[in-house]
Amino acid sequence: MAQTSPQYRYGNRPTMKDVAARAGVGLKTVSRVVNGEPGVTPDTERRVQDAITALGFRRNDSARILRKGRTASIGLVLEDLADPFYAPLNRAVEEVARAHGALLINGSSAEDPDRERELALAFCARRVDGLIIIPAGDDHRYLEPEIAAGIATVFVDRPAGRTAADVVLSDSFGGARDGVAHLVAHGHRRIGFIGDQPHIHTATERLRGYRAAMGAAGLPVDESWVSLGPTAPERVRAAAEAMLCGPRPVTALFAGNNRVTVTAVRVIAAAARPVALVGFDDFELADLLSPGVTVVAQDAARLGRTAAERLFRRLDGVVEAPRRVELPTRLIVRGSGELPPAES
Amino acid sequence: MAQTSPQYRYGNRPTMKDVAARAGVGLKTVSRVVNGEPGVTPDTERRVQDAITALGFRRNDSARILRKGRTASIGLVLEDLADPFYAPLNRAVEEVARAHGALLINGSSAEDPDRERELALAFCARRVDGLIIIPAGDDHRYLEPEIAAGIATVFVDRPAGRTAADVVLSDSFGGARDGVAHLVAHGHRRIGFIGDQPHIHTATERLRGYRAAMGAAGLPVDESWVSLGPTAPERVRAAAEAMLCGPRPVTALFAGNNRVTVTAVRVIAAAARPVALVGFDDFELADLLSPGVTVVAQDAARLGRTAAERLFRRLDGVVEAPRRVELPTRLIVRGSGELPPAES
DNA sequence: TAGAGCCTGGACAACGTTGTCAACTCTGGG
DNA sequence: CCCAGAGTTGACAACGTTGTCCAGGCTCTA
Numbered sequence: 001m002a003q004t005s006p007q008y009r010y011g012n013r014p015t016m017k018d019v020a021a022r023a024g025v026g027l028k029t030v031s032r033v034v035n036g037e038p039g040v041t042p043d044t045e046r047r048v049q050d051a052i053t054a055l056g057f058r059r060n061d062s063a064r065i066l067r068k069g070r071t072a073s074i075g076l077v078l079e080d081l082a083d084p085f086y087a088p089l090n091r092a093v094e095e096v097a098r099a100h101g102a103l104l105i106n107g108s109s110a111e112d113p114d115r116e117r118e119l120a121l122a123f124c125a126r127r128v129d130g131l132i133i134i135p136a137g138d139d140h141r142y143l144e145p146e147i148a149a150g151i152a153t154v155f156v157d158r159p160a161g162r163t164a165a166d167v168v169l170s171d172s173f174g175g176a177r178d179g180v181a182h183l184v185a186h187g188h189r190r191i192g193f194i195g196d197q198p199h200i201h202t203a204t205e206r207l208r209g210y211r212a213a214m215g216a217a218g219l220p221v222d223e224s225w226v227s228l229g230p231t232a233p234e235r236v237r238a239a240a241e242a243m244l245c246g247p248r249p250v251t252a253l254f255a256g257n258n259r260v261t262v263t264a265v266r267v268i269a270a271a272a273r274p275v276a277l278v279g280f281d282d283f284e285l286a287d288l289l290s291p292g293v294t295v296v297a298q299d300a301a302r303l304g305r306t307a308a309e310r311l312f313r314r315l316d317g318v319v320e321a322p323r324r325v326e327l328p329t330r331l332i333v334r335g336s337g338e339l340p341p342a343e344s
Numbered sequence: 345m346a347q348t349s350p351q352y353r354y355g356n357r358p359t360m361k362d363v364a365a366r367a368g369v370g371l372k373t374v375s376r377v378v379n380g381e382p383g384v385t386p387d388t389e390r391r392v393q394d395a396i397t398a399l400g401f402r403r404n405d406s407a408r409i410l411r412k413g414r415t416a417s418i419g420l421v422l423e424d425l426a427d428p429f430y431a432p433l434n435r436a437v438e439e440v441a442r443a444h445g446a447l448l449i450n451g452s453s454a455e456d457p458d459r460e461r462e463l464a465l466a467f468c469a470r471r472v473d474g475l476i477i478i479p480a481g482d483d484h485r486y487l488e489p490e491i492a493a494g495i496a497t498v499f500v501d502r503p504a505g506r507t508a509a510d511v512v513l514s515d516s517f518g519g520a521r522d523g524v525a526h527l528v529a530h531g532h533r534r535i536g537f538i539g540d541q542p543h544i545h546t547a548t549e550r551l552r553g554y555r556a557a558m559g560a561a562g563l564p565v566d567e568s569w570v571s572l573g574p575t576a577p578e579r580v581r582a583a584a585e586a587m588l589c590g591p592r593p594v595t596a597l598f599a600g601n602n603r604v605t606v607t608a609v610r611v612i613a614a615a616a617r618p619v620a621l622v623g624f625d626d627f628e629l630a631d632l633l634s635p636g637v638t639v640v641a642q643d644a645a646r647l648g649r650t651a652a653e654r655l656f657r658r659l660d661g662v663v664e665a666p667r668r669v670e671l672p673t674r675l676i677v678r679g680s681g682e683l684p685p686a687e688s
Numbered sequence: 689t690a691g692a693g694c695c696t697g698g699a700c701a702a703c704g705t706t707g708t709c710a711a712c713t714c715t716g717g718g
Numbered sequence: 719c720c721c722a723g724a725g726t727t728g729a730c731a732a733c734g735t736t737g738t739c740c741a742g743g744c745t746c747t748a
Binding site: 015060064 | 734736737
């Protein structure tokens with residue numbers, strides 16, 4: 001059949017009514033064809049299909065959602081879409097969503113609790129079926145009406161604040177403890193810790209791991225060896241340099257996350273004497289630096305996948321108490337942690 | 345006022361009607377309060393607000409969208425959310441969207457034209473106001489009804505196929521030409537080119553730049569020095585090793601994108617003799633490898649920002665012919681390109 | 689040939705919101 | 719005391735879809 005010239009009306013799209021009129025059938029018949037429902041003769045179906053292509057019709061999902069209740073979409077609030085640690089997590093969530101036929105809406109909180117809240121609630125207004133949140137704030141009571149109303153919610157990477165909900169975490173404490181123990185095992189006695197801001201759960205957990213390892217080895221911790229704060233390069237650089245040049249200089253550094261590690265590598269590369277380093281989070285090419293950077297690796301993709309699967313299980317109707325899942329970390333030894341201390 | 349216990353009904357959220365009933369006002373008055381419209385006495389407003397918090401009401405944006413026509417959301421189809429090159433682009437688009445009060449829906453095409461199409465059309469069904477697409481396929485006529493119906497569309501990183509639309513690109517040809525010329529200037533005569541799959545526009549453009557630089561220097565190109573294909577490490581590794589060990593081994597490599605560069609760095613690090621390298625796309629820590637990797641850098645964030653700004657300009661009603669914007673690249677010299685050829 | 693049952697198709701209400709418009713209340717002036 | 723005008727408020731339709739339900743035509747059987 002020759003396709004007649006499409007009759008688009010700008011900003012005024014054809015609806016099922018238009019298609020029905022053109023095909024000379026009823027409204028519901030068009031709906032049936034569009035949704036592949038049974039009960040339409042092949043001939044009628046073809047007439048409808050022709051009308052659809054001729055008019056350039058596309059179903060309006062807003063109306064559909066309004067009618068059906070479910071939106072087949074989930075929202076993801078993370079810290080920074082562009083962070084190399086969160087990007088794979090994002091992708092993993094997307095894959096799981098796709099496998100369940102859902103779309104993904106996402107946004108970066110930039111560590112701002114207000115922005116996190118704003119994003120999460122905007123997603124709720126869109127009536128996403130579920131939410132995955134990497135918390136920036138530490139009070140998530142604002143989500144209670146939403147959760148009660150049926151929006152499944154899973155927190156990742158950091159626990160929710162003041163709210164019972166599913167959480168998927170990495171073992172920050174254990175990972176940091178093992179990483180620091182590795183440095184201790186190689187003879188280091190004065191080890192610095194540079195981490196993220198103290199209100200971030202993973203930052204304090206890792207610091208706790210650091211203290212645990214030091215304590216277990218009977219090593220005192222000079223408070224000038226500990227620095228928490230923003231991961232901006234300038235801040236980290238200043239902190240590292242202070243530790244390396246202070247009155248009681250450290251011989252090794254433990255970096256609290258991937259952003260810190262990257263800056264630490266730069267500082268150490270420029271340092272007068274070799275400094276051992278272990279970083280939390282693996283990163284691309286870590287093995288090609290010299291020495292290769294020893295890291296405590298967490299599996300960001302698995303974190304995302306686990307959270308998303310948990311979310312969809314809830315959406316599928318599984319009812320159980322909120323659970324806390326903790327994924328193990330893995331120490332990847334590459335050399336930078338094995339440097340002997342410059343002095344005993 | 346004491347807050348009465350919330351009366352959430354699971355899966356059956358309160359609507360404006362419920363709020364109106366509880367506050368003892370009309371439906372429209374609730375709407376006015378929710379949207380901050382004028383013409384409501386402070387007393388009435390407070391009654392409504394109380395009812396809202398008591399019921400845990402949140403406006404249903406699906407219904408709102410249906411009624412208003414505009415969705416205040418845009419869709420972004422990219423190749424891979426987790427790719428370190430696209431992640432900043434993604435973030436930049438998000439920032440611009442946010443500045444315009446729009447949400448971002450996104451998805452990865454994984455270089456699959458069908459998946460690109462599926463995602464883009466799903467976004468259209470959601471009635472996004474605009475689309476930003478990093479094309480995987482080379483035929484975008486499927487979008488014509490959508491564009492005609494008013495969905496603004498901008499293509500980024502690669503041009504649209506068979507459709508007139510705004511495009512924002514990096515200067516792949518010029519960048520590759522300059523990068524290769526840099527190698528030539530350092531005495532290299534036999535230079536390999538490893539790029540992405542031939543159906544990808546940027547891949548062929550960069551190859552064209554390579555050929556142009558070689559031609560301009562009067563250097564013949566042995567076809568065994570050119571390899572296009574998937575950027576999977578195995579494929580790139582095999583290609584690089586073949587070029588380094590072949591009958592006419594190359595003394596330098598030009599890597600067609602960030603994925604290729606990373607693998608090339610690994611191969612070269614393990615090679616018997618030094619091999620010069622220039623890569624397209626900058627990457628983190630490129631300066632800390634030894635030697636530092638010389639790259640042709642494109643500004644992914646700027647690419648995304650430019651595209652998004654263009655999109656919103658169209659959404660603001662600016663009418664003009666589709667335009668092609670080409671952003672310059674920048675050669676960042678770090679050392680790996682300056683290695684002399686092993687032999688003349 | 690009548691009756692039962694199936695298949696196809698369509699009329700209509702409902703989802704939750706916003707725009708239109710009319711009605712109402714209150715103030716102040718004549 | 720009435721009226722104009724301003725300021726509030728609410729009734730109602732509409733947005734585009736889907737679920738429910740019924741009508742009409744057909745086939746099949748007795």
